[in-house]
Amino acid sequence: MKPYVEMTKEELQELRKELSAQYKEFQGRDLKLDMSRGKPSAEQLDISMGMMDVLSSSDDLTCDDGTDCRNYGVLDGIKEAKELLADMMEVAPDHIIIYGNSSLNVMYDTVSRSMTHGVMGSTPWCKLDKVKFLCPVPGYDRHFSITEYFGIEMINVPMTPTGPDMDLVEQLVAADDSIKGIWCVPKYSNPQGISYSDETVRRFARLKPAASDFRIYWDNAYTIHHLYDNEQDHLIEILAECKRAGNPDMVYKFASTSKVSFPGSGIAAIAASENNLTDIMKQLKIQTIGHDKVNQLRHVRFFGDIHGMVEHMRKHADIMRPKFEAVIETLEKELGGLQIGEWTCPKGGYFISFDSLDGCAKTIVAKCKKAGLVMTGAGATYPYGKDPYDNNIRIAPSYPTLPDLKQAMELFALCVKIVSIDHILSEIA
Amino acid sequence: MKPYVEMTKEELQELRKELSAQYKEFQGRDLKLDMSRGKPSAEQLDISMGMMDVLSSSDDLTCDDGTDCRNYGVLDGIKEAKELLADMMEVAPDHIIIYGNSSLNVMYDTVSRSMTHGVMGSTPWCKLDKVKFLCPVPGYDRHFSITEYFGIEMINVPMTPTGPDMDLVEQLVAADDSIKGIWCVPKYSNPQGISYSDETVRRFARLKPAASDFRIYWDNAYTIHHLYDNEQDHLIEILAECKRAGNPDMVYKFASTSKVSFPGSGIAAIAASENNLTDIMKQLKIQTIGHDKVNQLRHVRFFGDIHGMVEHMRKHADIMRPKFEAVIETLEKELGGLQIGEWTCPKGGYFISFDSLDGCAKTIVAKCKKAGLVMTGAGATYPYGKDPYDNNIRIAPSYPTLPDLKQAMELFALCVKIVSIDHILSEIA
Missing domain, CATH: 3.90.1150.10 (Aspartate Aminotransferase, domain 1)
Incomplete structure (x- = not known):
């Protein structure tokens, strides 16, 4: 034509x-x-309907460690679910917290907590004159809605075929201590389906932000959501890379099974350094007694392990x-x-x-x-x-x-x- | 002796x-x-184990209105679940929002939202020098933990056999516009098991708070948790009473099925006036795409209706x-x-x-x-x-x-x- x-x-x-x-x-x-x-x-x-059959009234809803999943308790998730999601998220089980049904909710709560209580002891963002986030564009509208809702100024960063324009990201975060975060969908990005290159991930891990409470919001929503068996994108694992680069606390990694099992009835998780998890747990223990362990167990029983997933x-x-x-x-x-x-x-x-x-x-x-x-x-x-x-x-x-x-x-x-x-x-x- | x-x-x-x-x-x-x-x-x-059998892979997980409970959407809860919990909470179904598994989480989020965004357009509490809550004592430790976590000053109000000392409550809320809320467990209170008298509820509904964003946090945790069939405490319904008294927006009512079905795997809800619900929905739509509808449906199928409950x-x-x-x-x-x-x-x-x-x-x-x-x-x-x-x-x-x-x-x-x-x-x- x-x-x-x-x-x-x-x-x-x-x-x-x-x-x-x-x-x-x-x-x-x-x-x-x-x-x-x-x-x-x-x-x-339909392919997840087996989820409805793995737990019945004749099943024992007890974990290996004796936890009765039906009762209160276990703030950070049952051990079996942590293992399953840790494998999915390519981190160690003791580096994750299991939440409720929505990783978006976890991200919202993470920003909300930073507004009211800061990050690992930093000044609460609501006490600052200006808070900014970098937003690789095009990107995910619900990310942008969260930062907009909290009055956080958003700065566009163009996407390239290898991820966000890292020259710009490096320059901006180093120059401005009001920049507190960046929204990333690093694998099969929303909406472009771009996966960040090894160099991009390495440069992320080596950022030198002016703000000590700057965090990379690494929303790994599509971590195992491949279309092909033989042509799959692979990312350098960001938590480990940040640790190697001497920036262990710089990233929060988010994921959920919303597009693995059922949207709305999946389980979500955050992965982060021990320092970050300790900071998060201080808040989480005030917010809830624990998330839905029966649903965690349901996922474990249905998938078995990462191979099943x-x-x-x-x-x-x-x-x-x-x-x-x-x-x-x-x-x-x-x-x-x-x-x-x-x-x-x-x-x-x-x-x-x-x-x-x-x-x-x-x-x-x-x-x-x-x-x-x-x-x-x-x-x-x-x-x-x-x-x-x-x-x-x-x-x-x-x-x-x-x-x-x-x-x-x-x-x-x-x-x-x-x-x-x-x-x-x-x-x- | x-x-x-x-x-x-x-x-x-x-x-x-x-x-x-x-x-x-x-x-x-x-x-x-x-x-x-x-x-x-x-x-x-054990008596709730039938919950595990009501949904199987051969069941249709569709609501009467055609909503597929397995997929995304329906921010305020499926119609059937709203009807069930509305009956439990003694309010109209269109006055409630269904949440996730924890009413504590709903209360936390309510305070957190007020901190960052105020209440129905009021100044965000984090921008105020001082925010205070009244705390009937003895009371529920997890309530107090929330307000303490947000740096809200707590003022003890003695409990009497008919509820909090209402002379003191009336006097304090009228005199001090930094008092933004009061924690109540109005029925079979924690820890005393006291139910507020009709006079107490009526006086609550007729409070004249100095702060327009003052809210009664009415945690009706034990609304149907009677010990006896013939000796049951009955409360005047607070939303209706506030409306009659010309204070329709003054109360948030909380409840959950945590101690009805499974703690940790129940469903929670808030009931409030239309103005309050509109205010809440503005935030909720940013926080999540929706709560666990499959679990909502599970509760509906198990209990059938309020009689079953x-x-x-x-x-x-x-x-x-x-x-x-x-x-x-x-x-x-x-x-x-x-x-x-x-x-x-x-x-x-x-x-x-x-x-x-x-x-x-x-x-x-x-x-x-x-x-x-x-x-x-x-x-x-x-x-x-x-x-x-x-x-x-x-x-x-x-x-x-x-x-x-x-x-x-x-x-x-x-x-x-x-x-x-x-x-x-x-x-x-």
Whole structure:
């Protein structure tokens, strides 16, 4: 196909008519497709239904160490669950705390605690005039919502194919002691599916922040969420790397089984240095008597160990892989060579990132919506919902069925074409 | 029995010898009894084991409104669970939010949110020079720990047989706008088992606090935790009463099923006015995508409705009642008429409160411990762990078996006698 920018005004206008007719046809289908969030599909949820059978009234809900999971207590999680999640998170079991059902909640609580009580003895952030976070962009909207909610100023740091622009990160954290954190999704990032390179991780571990209470918020949400068996991204483990670099306390690592077992009914965890864990436990013991140990035990009994979990993730991959491939095939087929968009081809995670021509993302998403396809709001991948280029759109292929997804992506590509033509025509005019 | 104070020095010394011999005998038994916390016994946990069977892989985990409980979403709880807990909490379903496993966590988060974001638009408490809470005493140590953790000054308000001293409460909240809350366990209070009288509840609803962001923290932990079928305390419902009194926003009501189903694996909730709920939801949507809906559904399927829950609580009562009666019988038999202690006789809840002679509680608890009986730490029922009279001891009869409990209470009474004699002798000397 000829790139749109090389087409004449007349050619574009002609094409526009043709595409409009196609769009009208789509509107006539009365579609209701939701690709707004990284929700697993019903088919994926089905593969975890065995979770409902591993604990019955005839089972003993007691841990190896004698803990009755039904009763109060055990603030940091049962030993068996710590072992399972430690393997998933590639850390030692004594470096993690098991929480409730949501790693987002753990991250929120981590920021909230820092606001009211500081970090390992530092001044509570609410007592400071200014607190800032670095935000690799595009990134995860719910991260940005937390920092925005607490009035923390967010500074955009561009993502590169190897992770955040580390020159900029190094320079900013060294120069400004009001910068207290950085949001990272280091593996199969949200939304681009980028995994940080070895050099990026090494440079993270060797940051020299001006603030002693600066922490890397390492949200390893997709740590075992590969699409392929033989092509998997591998990251240097950040806790160990920080320790080697003499910065053992500089990172909090977060993860959960939300996209392994059931979203909303999984178990979440934080991994950190002993100093950080001691600091966290001081607060946690005030906040709760303990999290849901029966659900922890349920996970342990269902997965057995990390091998069981990896086997389970293969089943997720078998469902997700065709969807990712369908998205990329459709984009390639419909938009390849047109020079009106670029997209990523991740090897795992939950998202594909699409960059339209500058200034077109909002209009594309709105146009999709008018034909019954809900995409993640344009701008959502940037702090304050403000994409300075208005070009980034997050594609979440997991929730729709494969036939629905193919239809949705055809509609999406169609909207990209129409909006791009309008944009090019308006620039010619 | 003759009151100890009427005995001669010689009589007391003689008795002391006898009791010491008994104490030595107890020490020889190598006891390991724990009455420190309000933990349900294994027998109580067993009656909820049916919870493990109500959801299996062949069940549909879908709500009536089509919500798939396995997936993300539904921030305020599934409709069925709201109905169940609304009935338990005696409010309308649209006035509650369902949380995770711990009402303590909900209370912590409520205070934490007020610190960072204020209450319905008020100045965040962390920006104020001074924030104070009223604490009816004796009270629940974990309440006091939350306010202490946030640097909130705690003011003791004496409990009376009808609830907190309302003259004092009214006077204090009207006079001081730095008083932002009061901790209440209004029904079968911790530790005394006192239920607030109708007049007390009415006066609560008609408080005229100087601070617009003053809230009553109404922890209705034992709302359906009766010991008897025919002798049950009944409270005026506080939300409705506040509304009638023109103070609809003045109260947060908390509850959970921790001592109904499984501690640690129950579901918790807050009930409040629409204004308060709107304020809370603004924060909650940042903190999490949703709580564990599968566990909410599990509770709904197990209990069916409030009648099922009430039936279930009868089974708890059948286990708890003999324990409460054993404690009170032993105290009556061993200490009745000696004038060295007083105790409460609650009709529900988890605790009995014991008042020793002033200045004796710590020594009694320490003496119990040396013979293998762990009681709640003396002082724990007061803010900062400081009982100004050193006389209050919380008795938690739920966890031990009945034979163990009887033994424990004999040991306890023995320690009370010995320490009281020492105290009286030291005053004679």
